[in-house]
Amino acid sequence: MEKTKILVVDDNPTIRKGLSVRLRANDYEVLFAEDAISATAALVTERPDLVILDLGLPGGDGFVVMERLQRNDRLASTPVIVLTGRELAGNRDRALQAGATAFFQKPVDDSTLLFAIRKALDVSCGELRFDD
């Protein structure tokens, strides 16, 4: 049986490493992108089941990635969980409006993130909306 594929988009290598250890321990396949351009490319070529997306990225921020995702009919239903160091004000509502399934500020509890992943994968077409 194929593992669920999660694309982690974050420019911080330590964050990527920490998330990969946690996600692999929970039996997910983990892919990485460190900027908006490689994230967009990975979305098209790898077709992940879910994206964990930072907002502050080189080459265009996380909003740019979500915009490109939404414009592609084949990818638009891919759930996106925003995990960012940015402030709540001006970012949470904007991210949810841009199509994010959930918005979390760093650091997020592992159990909360894993629950959000499971819920997001259970619900199709990004109908689920919640935050911390």
Next chain:
Amino acid sequence: MTKPAQPSSNLSAYLSHELRNALACIHQFGNILVDGLAGELTGEQREYVGIMLENASRIRSVLDSALDGVAGPPEKCATKIEPVTKLET
């Protein structure tokens, strides 16, 4: 020409990004150790990592309230100024 952002807003955004990322790394790897994903810890090691995580959580709470205060609407951080009666000495 774009109006430059207010210094307090820039500082808040900078602190949020830098501190939250650093804190996330402590939080992530501390929990990886506690959960035994990098091998089993002794009781003493587990206790020390627990102390580290507890204090990371404390910093997180301070950060949440401090940055909410900085980034929030003016009334949230407004100081009430009242007249002071000078005491006779």
